[in-house]
Amino acid sequence: MVEEDTEIDCVLRPMNCEINLLSRSDGSTMFMQGDTTIVAGINGPMEVKSQKMAYDKLSIEVTYTPLTGPAKVDDRLIETYIRESCESAILVSLHPNTMICINLQEVQDSGGLLACAINASCLALINSGLSMKFTIAAVSCMIEKETGKIIMDPDNTQLKNAKAEFTYAFDSINKDIVCCHSVGRFSQSEFLASVDKCKQVSQFIFDFYREITKKYANTV
């Protein structure tokens, strides 16, 4: 069992994280997965314009800024994924009539950007101290074109031989699927196999969250 664990551990790229690096945000983090790096900052709960106000829950605004140029249509999709995933994790009914802003800045993209962005925003949420139902961990994986092998957390060079690429986010309680995104064409069995493998690996990300949080929270 121990051997198997270390084997899976090797397949995730090394994760690295710096917390509280932005002094004006309520929670911030710089999260690195291999070379893919995202800076996330959270502001709020704060006052909201009447247009976006929800009387029964906290509204969430996500702004994703790509490395170059203004935000494009592609980035709207990332924002939607992050907003809806975070909305499921936060106890939104605790803060009615307010909003939080999740701001993300891409620093470097070498594969698995969506997964990295979701993990960064989750870490920033933990850092901001908002009450959450569970934490979420996103894992990306790909299926290699020739061999049909599942490769966990691929980088850009590996992605060039990908038949399909998946990004899943899991919750920390039952490890059920919170969010799911796919690129490429694949069969049902390939899909199920990739979900299983990512589910196992997600535990390492949850452990990493715990390790990071322990540094500043002495009750964890």
Add this chain to the structure above:
Amino acid sequence: MDLQYKTIHPVKYLQDHLEQGIRPDGRKFLSFRPVSVNVSSIVQADSSAIFKLGDTSAVCGIKAELATPKADIPDHGYIVPNVELSPLCSPKFRPGPPSEQAQVLSKLIDIVLSNSRALDLKDLCICKNKLVWVLYCDILCLNYNGSVIDACIGAMIAALKTLTLPEINYNSETGVIVTHPENRKAFTVRTLPVSASFAIFEKQLLLVDPSDDEEDMSSTRFSIVMDDEEEICYIHKPGGIPISQNLLCKGLEMTKVRAKSIRSVINAAISTLNVNNIETNSPK
């Protein structure tokens, strides 16, 4: 009485229905709405289709234009899907620049097209490095009542399937372009990706093909796109409550059946078009 109840307690109204094992529009939990397709309804466009999914309806028009290709992919044409959600289709939308939801829909359709390999962009090349076709697929939602992505993808695929492009003679030395509008060649669509949407309620209750009210009050939604060979082209679940793998599997099985029936409806609509063409051409 029913209407007042629905306006005052929308959530309870839905819950009461679901407890009785029925949905507000009278459907069972796992029954889809009827589909109807009409192709080549717009004469000015190069091809067009109207796709109706119960009340939800979307119309797609495709306009083909000539352009120079990008330098890094000199033998690929472009396809530009664009979804418009106007205030006409639902009070949720305001006039002005495309809403976030419209942008996300356009992007999703773009992803589905590139994932499914239904089109080979090399087919759109006329002269390498010089001239390619650009297909502008404008999708307009006429009535927004849930599962709009299914209607949009259906309308676009039906329109692409009936697309014909005029023959072009291009002289690469002089750069003269001669168009033969009467010699039109059909554009090959290799597979028909079909999308199915699902909504999940508390206690992991699965509803297929949700209406707008059901979508709004659901805990989470997901969509699955499948092609002819039952390969999955896209699984889209943006967030919401966590769901188990079994539920996704159930969705996959339902999509398989649904995709077959939608494909037959699209093919039937296209075959009636061919019959009409023969009838109109024969007197000449």
